[in-house]
Amino acid sequence: MLLRPLIRAVTYTRWLHLVIGAIVPLAAGLIYPGLNSPSFGDWLTAAALPIPLMAALALVPSARRAEGLQARLMLFPGKHARRPGEEAYADDAATGISATPSASWTDRGRTALWLVFRMEAGLVAWLVSVWLLQCTLVLLDTSIDAPVLPFLTPSGPGKAALAPLPLLALLALVVMAGRLDTRVARQLLGPSVKERMTALEERTERLLERNRIARELHDSLGHALTLAVVQAGAARAAQDPEFTDRALAAIEETGRAALEDLERVLLLLRETGRPRGASPGLDEAARLLDSARSSGAQVDAEVTGPVEDLPGPVSREAYRMLQEALTNALRHAGPVPVDVRVTADRSRLRLRVTNPLPPGRPPVAPGTGSGLRGIRERAALLGGEAKTGMKDGTWRVDVTLPLR
Template sequence: MRILRPLISGYTYRRWVYFILGAALSVPYLLFAMVAVPSVVPYSTTVSGAGLIGLIATVAVLAATAFLPAVRVLEAAAVRELLGQPAPGRGRLRCAGMFSLHVVTGAVIGTVTLLLPAGFGFALNAVFTGRFIDSPQFRLSVPRGWESAWLPASFLAAFIGLVYVVWGLGGVLRRTAARLLGLSAAERIAQLERRTEQLAERTRLARELHDSVGHALSVVTLQAGAARRTLHTDPGFTEEALTAIEESARTALEDLDHVLGLLREEASGRTPQSGLADLPALITATKQAGADCRAEMRGDLAAVPAVVSREIYRILQECLTNAVRYAGRVPVTVSLEVAGSRLHASVVNPLGSAQPSRVRGGRGLRGMAERAELVGGKLSAGPVGENWEVVVTVPWGNR
């Protein structure tokens, strides 16, 4: 039943712990008040006036200590863990106000939490002995037996009522904490936007690693196999293969170092900005891997925007990596044409040992499609007859 939810909800007792913590934090201030009030009695005409002065002094001390950095950290942790409300701790004044409210409400709830069980014990004893309070200063007697059964029952009902008070007051403090310490709607939106930008950047870096390091490892694997087979029969070819391995590994390490530096938000000495101007070097590296790679380039590559140049280069790099990795030593034709404000590129190679199921794609094909979409282009990849063909078209400017 809904009315019983506060009694069985774990949130109620977490909030109760929050109040008990506030009660524990209030003890030093209560001790200060016990010392401060008698100290100002000689300077006050009445006891009530001394109590007022002592109360003001205690509140001033509470407000002053609420600004301590350790107190702000403690209150933010308590709000986050016990009230279930994210609390970045924005603003010293807000944190101080929340801490003061926590201590005051905690002192009240903590005191009632101690008194009700004690009162229930005295009331239960009074049912059998007839003495509810029995002290030299004050004595309160009640009838024995069932006539006094209402007394422990009332304390029990009060304790159950306290559970509902804790649940409701904890909810009020939770909303107060959200208003004082939590992020505003605009700040939450800005935080989500920053997080989205970070995730997008990490995705881009993951694509960079996949394309650059993946290509280098494919070249290294093929060259290492070729060098092993020709180690004793063709030392000249073996030396060329080892040189290609060295260059590919060095480039991959530089790219990896750069990406790791970006992930750690560190400055990097080298920023890989490979573009279509580096395509001849890529073709040479693919030839060194054993593929018969030919390139046909038409148009002014310098007219291609830098962002398009970088993304198309990575797409072509991934195409050549896939051709070497899946099709083996087959002829590969790279065609690149720039006409006006439009770029058309394609990579064609025989399927070789690759299977047509590649049309479903993996991370590489998805990454290429994402790169093409990023610059407003379109990419298609799949078997065409006995060949595997990747075609990408990117317009720019007014389109």
């Protein structure tokens, strides 16, 4: 376990990423005050002089993007070095590192802190690494009698046995410095509040889209399968060739419509760019009612008002609600009388579907079932209201949708 980091390529790319930051103070130190036999004060001067330059560079918005991309590439394992089951880093945002330009002064300030940290920490890491390598060479050269470690002043041939100590210290430095560099990068180059809010909104949109697609599939395929089951059962019970032909025709028509809905949803999932067929609206409700009647249900329907002039979203969602209500009636009550009332005016659309329950069959508890939940969700998204449950001995689905 302790040696595992030493056999991973990312350990050394992290150390390299950190040490690269030492180039700027080393170049500044060569110009002033010069690095010929530098003192501790000379190193402090070389480390402090480039700070204003780094702060000025952080004002450029693209500097944050460049640092973020470099950090993603060098601080996290790529596909070639990733262990099985390890999270994907270098090719996505799972690193916690932002790769977008600075969008605010807060971003610029965090970028400036990062550049200064990388420069100063890189200089320290470079100096300590060089010193530890020098210690190893001194210990291996038995002819040199010089102190190499603060707590040791070895002399003679026996000091070569201490040569592995600086190397071990160097390896520990490489591992710990890389981890520190990665942790600070996540803190200073991580996404800003605005970026996190944008990512959250995008994730919410994706979840809403997935829920909408799930409702589409549930309503369309559930309706088609319910009608097919009811029609097949009725045809087998009737044992009438003429009735069987009508039932098979109804199953064929319903299945064809379900396949069209399925193809439209699959196109939406694939995002192929091909034109997608329009979803059916409430002006096509006659097809739903005829399908329910062909399954044996006694559907009494009344539609009043300019249904064909309804707004597109209201018409499409109302069609799906009616479809789900009829499906529930056939699935849970069988071929019973179903009363459908659709009323539209200038301000609202009201949809009501009622049906009795067979004797001895307990009613579905309000709020249960994904279909009923889907009806309420559709209504809520349009600013309306949906109520389901028993009333006066019948099961009711009552939906009110505003048109403005």
